[in-house]
Amino acid sequence: MDEHSTAAESINPKHQALIDRLSTRRSATTTSSDTARPVADFLSSFASSKLSIEQSLSESRSRADLDHISSLDLDQSSFDSASSSLLPRKKFSFRNKPQKKEEDPKNVAEISVEPSAIDKISSLSVRDGPGFRNEKDTTLVKDFRQCDVGQGEFTLSDLENCRVYLKGTVRALFFYRIRNCQVFTGPVLGSVLIEDVSDSLFVLASHQIRIHHAKATDFFLRVRSRPIIEDSNRVRFAPYRLTYEGIEDELKESGLGEETGNWANVDDFKWLRAVQSPNWSLIPEEEWLEIADISQCK
Structure with a gap:
């Protein structure tokens, strides 16, 4: 071998x-x-x-x-x-492998059809009860001292190019979709809520005033607390400029007899910086509205 x-x-x-x-x-x-x-x-x-x-x-x-x-x-x-x-080996796997949570189709659908802010404003349901609604190019007068609405609520909605005079005391006022209007009101015992207004003028006296989605509008206020604005721009503020027979007594009885100066202390809830919000300003004194006397308005 x-x-x-x-x-x-x-x-x-x-x-x-x-x-x-x-x-x-x-x-x-x-x-x-x-x-x-x-x-x-x-x-x-x-x-x-x-x-x-x-x-x-x-x-x-x-x-x-x-x-x-x-x-x-x-x-x-x-x-x-x-x-x-x-040689084949047993495949490695986690025994308790977390399962990916499936998106709930219902939730996805709800998100996809979420209305925009403008759509939400347009679809606001107007409160039932006494008020002025759907008026255009007219003058509207209400004296709460001569009707059952006194101490109740009053709503103004969908008004365009109107002049509104409200005399006497009311518990609450609500404004929706006001365009190019001038509104003068006596004392409000509770609060005023304003939604979606533009190119208008408001003269208001109230304990609380909250303004949403307002633009290019002037407010002449007497208010016990700081007025609040949200989602608004080009809004201006000055002191209350209204008179009529008996208004001084009504203001005192409503707890609004004294000027607090809060008309100039506006809180912009969508502006969180330490500097002045660019969404509102004070009206220069030379531009203040002359005191309006609506005693003869009927």
């Missing part, structure tokens, strides 16, 4: 043992087609490599060639490592 045959015989038992061991593993892991395929591929690749080594061995002519071929012979640990990398 020559040197090459002896070397081949010493290599073959090792390869055969590896093949036997991998075959045993293969039989233990062939419980499904998914696990059998990687092992079969490995064995096929290994058989081809073995055949190539044996062919090179038989054709070798020197010890150097044999050493070169022997270097191709991976040791036991290398084969184990290679086979373990090819």
Whole structure:
């Protein structure tokens, strides 16, 4: 037996043992087609490599060639490592994998049809009860001292190019969608709420005044608390400028007899900076409205 045959015989038992061991593993892991395929591929690749080594061995002519071929012979640990990398392993997964929360179609629909701020203003439901509504190019007068509305609520909505005179005391006033109007009112015992007005003038006396979505409008106020504006711009403020017979007594009885100066202390709820809000300003004294006497308005 020559040197090459002896070397081949010493290599073959090792390869055969590896093949036997991998075959045993293969039989233990062939419980499904998914696990059998990687092992079969490995064995096929290994058989081809073995055949190539044996062919090179038989054709070798020197010890150097044999050493070169022997270097191709991976040791036991290398084969184990290679086979373990090819053998199928159980896929890793989190047992409690968090599921992505699906978007509620109902919520998505609600968001997609959310009306704009202007739409919300336009769709404001006007309060029921006494008031002036849907008037244009006219003068409107109400004396609460001569009707059942006194001490109640009064609503003005959808007025355009009107002059409005309200005498006597009322508990609350509500304004909606007022355009190019002039409004003069006596004392309000509670609050005044103004929504969506433009290019108008208001002369009001009240304990609380809140103004939403107003633009290019002047307000002449006597108010116990600081007036509040929101989503408004180009609004201006000055002191109350109204008189009629008996108004001084009504102002005193309503707790509005004294000028507080709060007409100049406006709170802009949408302006959070320390500097003056650009949305409102004070009317220069030379531009103040002359005191309006509406005693004869009927």
